[in-house]
Amino acid sequence: MQPFTALSAAAVPLRMENVDTDQIIPARYLTAVTKDGMGAGLFSWIRYHPDGTPKADFVLNQPEYQGARILIAGRNFGSGSSREHAVWALTDYGFRCVISPGFADIFYNNSLKNGLLPVTLEEEVVALLWDLVEEEPTTTLQIDLRSQTVTLPDGQQHSFAIDPFRKICLLEGLDDLGYISSKEAAIVAYEARPTY
């Protein structure tokens, strides 16, 4: 897994609540048998007209937000389907961090397994960030995982919580498999027990 330590980047304001994984990546992109190229389908219904031309008013299509690495969305982000394709689409597009007042559980877990940092901040802070990056799209946010902070250009800092175990995994780019496999003896012992 790609490690995540710190990020200094521009952000896209997505003023939408309950962005479900069907919106992040519609089912018709799930027919792939690899992870490659998912970014093309990211938000495709809101991003493109039916004929495939970009919708000019969708924030991701606006020139000033090209190259942004942080997505700022409303609450309950990533709800619905368990499709990890949603995370692959975001990372393939270039996002490394999503900020929201709250994430759906499965999406949150999937993000952590792909080096995409989910940052939970208060509703008011998210609203403030939206205003800020809408006003000035070149605003750079600094995200530091070690100190668990988001720093605004004026020095204002907001901290976020993350499970300490998950933090280490992200910082060092470790995946779960190595950790689980280190418990092999315990797994073997567990399997030897009678069920009832």
Add this chain to the structure above:
Amino acid sequence: MGKTLFEKVWDAHVVAQDEGAPAVLYIDAHLIHEVTSPQAFGMLREQGLTVRRPDKTFATMDHAIPTRDLDIALWPADAATQVRTLRENCEAFGVTLWDINGPIQGIVHVVGPEMGVTHPGMTIVCGDSHTSTHGAFGALAFGIGTSEVGHVLATQCLLQKKPRTMAITVDGELGTGVTAKDIILAIIAKNGAGGGAGYVFEYRGSAIRTLSMANRMTICNMSIEGGARAGMIAPDETTFAFLKGRPYAPQGEAWERAVAFWKTLGSDADAHFDRELRLDASQLQPMVTYGTNPGQGVPVTGRIPLPEDLEDPAERRSLLSAMEYMGLKPGQAMEGQPIDIVFIGSCTNGRIEDLREAARIVQGRRVAGHIEAIVVPGSKAVKGQAEAEGLDRIFQEAGFEWRGAGCSMCLAMNDDKAGAGKYVASTSNRNFQGRQGPGARSLLMSPIMAAAAAVNGRVVDVREMLR
């Protein structure tokens, strides 16, 4: 202090627990399907790993497959590739596959219980969020991402943080025409689509106890729509009667031991829940959703809320964007809303009981002229049973199309989709934008409400047809 059902199942599956780390949780049954497994098998190949417990792994084909009787040569190329890939993977890694060409096939959450794979007290996962369905048996069952599918294939374990618990107590008696689907839609409308994040629900109370397994599965299925990864119902005689004699259920003396154990699983009287929610079943009405998340639902006699009724600016924003997408107006009554398409099926409501109830409404009536109506049974077994009971004829004579088993218009991965701007009365679980086709507008409801919408061409209160 006593333990909850969830805690009993969780505690019994912790293989290892380091301080400050998530638990290593043992998984008793792993269900896989063609869409979320290919990259996980790819990971096994890349790392030279095997499937640790092929005997605990079961594969179905349901999401991508067309539900019209079609030779695979005529399928869209990518769906055919996924089905072939799953075949190759199951063959190579020794996993049981319920193939589309075999006698056992259908939606993973319909087939698993049908085969008796799902037992009380188990941990069950699948790369599909509606794995919560299996919680109806008192199992801890939840959806996982593809990376986690790979971890379970390789180790039969998952690294999991312990969730919190929420007791949802539904007491009282349901009125005529009010169903399990209405209970769960009412719960989500009350608690919000994200209200269960971080929790496992336990449904309890007298109204839950009287429900059939099919109805309990409908409720647990939509736990994820309320934000909870899992929903559970304590096993009882209804559960045991359902399971007895199924292919993967314990047999003989093992059955007796299993039942004795299963009876100990219910939450203790002094168990503590982190949150509690109560609902009076006798106050419930048939529900309909009007928006683009499953929490945006009202009783059929109700109206869409006005933005000024909502205090929370985020809720207001959600309502307005939903109205724009749905082409509906705040304050509008739901009764009378015209419908274009009716979809009866999915892992929420594609079981034989659902089809029987819907058929009772449809019998002797005709689908309204402009309506396109389809019934997609949840599995081949459901389809066969329905045909033995003559339900297929009732539906077809009324003007419904009778399909093969699969997910179909629940997620619109293939041609089974609704056109842009069309209103779909759907028995599935998600009314997300574009879920049933780009631009399609889903109204979620129970099978009898959907059947009533089909014959009337609009949303009606099914109770009027039952009087």
